[in-house]
Amino acid sequence: MVALLRCIKSDFYKLRHTSILWIHLLIPLAGALIFLLYYHMTSKSSIMDISTYLEALAIAFPLLIGLISGIVIEQEQQAGNFQVLLTTSKLKCTTYLSKLILLLLLGFFSVALAVGTFALGFHVVPHLFYLKAAGALFIGNIVIYILHVFISIQFGKGASAGIGVSGSLISALMLTGLGDNIWHFIPWSWSGRFCDYLVFELVSHSVALDTKQGVFIMLFALCITFVASLFWFQKWEGRKSYE
Numbered sequence: 001m002v003a004l005l006r007c008i009k010s011d012f013y014k015l016r017h018t019s020i021l022w023i024h025l026l027i028p029l030a031g032a033l034i035f036l037l038y039y040h041m042t043s044k045s046s047i048m049d050i051s052t053y054l055e056a057l058a059i060a061f062p063l064l065i066g067l068i069s070g071i072v073i074e075q076e077q078q079a080g081n082f083q084v085l086l087t088t089s090k091l092k093c094t095t096y097l098s099k100l101i102l103l104l105l106l107g108f109f110s111v112a113l114a115v116g117t118f119a120l121g122f123h124v125v126p127h128l129f130y131l132k133a134a135g136a137l138f139i140g141n142i143v144i145y146i147l148h149v150f151i152s153i154q155f156g157k158g159a160s161a162g163i164g165v166s167g168s169l170i171s172a173l174m175l176t177g178l179g180d181n182i183w184h185f186i187p188w189s190w191s192g193r194f195c196d197y198l199v200f201e202l203v204s205h206s207v208a209l210d211t212k213q214g215v216f217i218m219l220f221a222l223c224i225t226f227v228a229s230l231f232w233f234q235k236w237e238g239r240k241s242y243e
Helices: 002-014 020-041 047-078 083-087 092-121 127-139 142-155 157-174 187-204 209-235
Strands: none
Touching: 002 092, 020 047, 020 092, 047 092, 047 127, 047 142, 047 157, 047 187, 083 092, 092 127, 092 142, 092 209, 127 187, 142 157, 142 187, 142 209, 157 187, 187 209
């Protein structure tokens, strides 16, 4: 645990002079303020407007996750072809977990900032709803973070960014009728669908059975993906020249 905390602290220091921290600060703020300004100018203040904002966040996050994951992992490649990542700790998984936790913390901060800023200017629903929505957005993206750390390490920033773009498109499609029967099995759909069902719960005062099935599949996939990623990194010895 001490070694992990030390690695996380070191990883944060590496970001001090990069644009990554500013991206996680400015983009959520800008997005929330743009939507608030638009709703203020058009005098919109309905629950469905909140749903539109949350869906926009759910669609945007896969792209941002792909870009940020690629940039963070690329730092390790440029610093010595992943030698720091492979040799810093006696347990290889410690450095991997440090990177993953760093990205998750940054993602949590962005979600909290984006939803919190919007909540301060849009007093249509109780604040508890916004807390649930922030949790749905964050938890629904954890598997995507794990996948992009793997993709970034194994295949590089370009692959991560490309899949991030595709993920945002998939997320948008899964919010339509096309995703009604398959969204449970698509990680890029979880955060948006969970937010939609929170709105449904707020309006109808009932929980859709679809949501429970989605949560179960998501948690199962999260456990499998996380354990598999640890086993993979424990055996990973660096990116080969043809990769």
